[in-house]
Ligand SMILES: Nc1ncnc2c1ncn2[C@@H]1O[C@H](COP(=O)(O)OP(=O)(O)O)[C@@H](O)[C@H]1O
């Protein structure tokens with residue numbers, strides 16, 4: 001044996017504070033080294049507990065790539081656990097988002113020169129997180145909803161964690177699509193604030209309506225606005241220029257405040 | 273005098289014109305109480321109110337000496353409450369361990385080591401220790417029921433609300449379930465719903481019979497059996513006419529209701545009392 005378990009390491013191991021690799025190599029070493037084994041408590045219950053502790057850390061280390069990545073970038077393991085259970089973050093959802101973005105980017109190229117080609121992309125991008133949030137929580141989307149609302153953790157906190165996960169992924173994908181657009185200007189990023197504002201508004205509405213209905217209502221109003229600016233002669237990109245951005249910022253602030261005021265409503269049942 | 277664990281006073285809940293709960297009152301303390309009633313009696317609605325996921329329209333509700341209508345007190349209740357819904361729902365791609373780990377986070381067990389020990393403890397309590405790594409979609413129906421029960425035990429709750437916990441368990445699992453729950457009931461309050469009188473007879477020191485949103489009986493199981501004394505008959509021949517009659521194991525005909533000709537009185541069981549009490553609704557359930 002080239003090394004032995006030193007006192008500080010042993011203390012941390014006994015307290016269950018070593019990382020998985022260290023714990024495994026200590027166990028391997030101890031099984032072949034009588035001197036170190038003698039340092040361990042001679043208590044079957046402790047040994048049993050220590051073994052299952054290592055086994056459980058193996059389980060945690062085998063979780064999906066997203067959860068491991070989240071833990072590595074500093075999100076705590078409990079929050080990573082909550083994020084991993086977000087119902088909408090599945091492969092089918094990623095595929096739908098990518099397909100929708102690809103379609104609108106292609107349309108923007110096909111209509112090069114006409115602002116309305118770009119409008120299609122700009123109108124769609126804010127709706128992606130709105131749709132994603134609709135299928136991220138609630139009695140229809142989440143099979144474990146009943147247990148979730150009955151848990152002491154605040155419903156709004158879980159909702160915000162999930163909404164943030166959906167926002168980050170969809171907004172991230174839409175940002176990746178930006179350089180693929182034909183003519184790049186600041187206006188092309190004008191969907192970001194509407195995306196945040198519309199998502200927050202649909203979260204608030206979700207405290208009265210079901211999440212799906214709330215998203216449908218927001219989507220309908222947004223598409224109505226888009227139809228108004230898409231008529232020939234109007235400025236097709238009006239909603240995405242500086243003037244309109246101030247309105248979306250105000251809407252975002254108001255909806256955010258209302259969401260906090262309505263937080264209690266995310267903690268009770270809402271049907272079966 | 274000490275306030276009981278659960279105090280329900282004139283509770284009402286409507287869905288449209290239907291009264292799912294109609295002026296329900298009772299209180300609970302340590303021990304195991306069975307909520308017995310046919311389908312649609314309002315058991316699940318009652319238990320959801322106690323689990324703080326349903327809000328009653330009328331009446332007064334105190335749970336663990338707190339008011340579930342206030343947000344901060346409701347959170348305190350939820351920290352001390354274990355709830356097994358009738359249809360709990362799962363993430364099929366999670367392992368049993370990961371599912372419990374997730375729900376343990378929701379129960380505010382944020383310390384990794386503490387959560388790990390707690391998940392292990394409840395897995396072992398329901399005999400699923402060797403299935404920790406199995407994906408839920410590969411677990412049998414009975415194992416899923418036990419997994420759902422395990423999550424209700426997280427954080428060692430003082431009040432356990434179990435909605436039809438024995439549905440889908442085979443006789444062996446049912447026996448182990450009784451063993452577990454009777455031990456739990458020694459120092460905490462357990463309320464379980466069922467439509468099976470055997471569960472009540474085997475497990476509960478108190479039974480509350482509900483039908484159509486109302487409480488019809490509240491007392492010890494023996495008392496429920498006694499309500500049928502004088503109405504249960506045994507005869508050598510199948511009697512003509514009304515009442516429910518079936519042929520029992522020793523070949524005699526057992527009738528509940530009016531006495532058939534030439535029949536003698538029999539000792540009533542809990543089931544007799546229950547059938548007599550809820551009458552048509554339960555008989556429709558049997559049919
Ligand atoms: N969310 C709901 N919306 C409408 N009706 C409901 C709802 N929940 C329960 N009910 C009705 O209330 C009655 C009692 O149901 P429930 O509490 O599930 O009874 P049990 O659990 O005893 O079978 C039933 O008639 C049921 O259809």
Ligand SMILES: [Mg+2]
Pocket residue numbers: 315316317358435
């Ligand atoms: Mg029910």
